[in-house]
Amino acid sequence: MSSAPACPQCTLENTYADGALMICADCGFEWTAEEGDGSGVVVRDSNGNVLAAGDTVTVIKDLKVKGSSIPLKQGTVIRNIRLVEDDAEHIEGNSDKIKGLVLKTCFLKKA
Incomplete structure (x- = not known):
């Protein structure tokens, strides 16, 4: 082995x-x-930058949000993110209009 x-x-x-x-x-x-x-687990954004808890990220693409009629627009800022334990592909955070988001890191870039 x-x-x-x-x-x-x-x-x-x-x-x-x-x-x-x-x-x-x-x-x-x-x-x-x-x-x-x-x-x-190392969490990286769409550009390969390492993300840490408390960072600020920006959405790079318009996203439909399940359970909400409001889409998450490109350029939306997500402040004070939280890392999902043992998962390098997802983060948790809140936008100004939508709370309790779980987002894939491939749609985010570090601000």
Whole structure:
């Protein structure tokens, strides 16, 4: 069995070391040993920037919101986000008009 850690993005164990980086052969995600340790999951926005709890993000595309007749427009700012535990693809937050949002990180960019 390999001693390489599982990929923080896709959680598969087909990873290998390449110098100072760890690389996932399945999804192509690259991370350093420091990023993979500690938090367990690295949450990134659509541009690859690392997100942390309390950050401010901007919506990059108009989104329909389930349970609401109000769409989330491009450029909407979500302040003071919360990371979903053990999930690198979702964050929680509130907009000015809609509370209790769970958003996919592929539709967000760090502000």
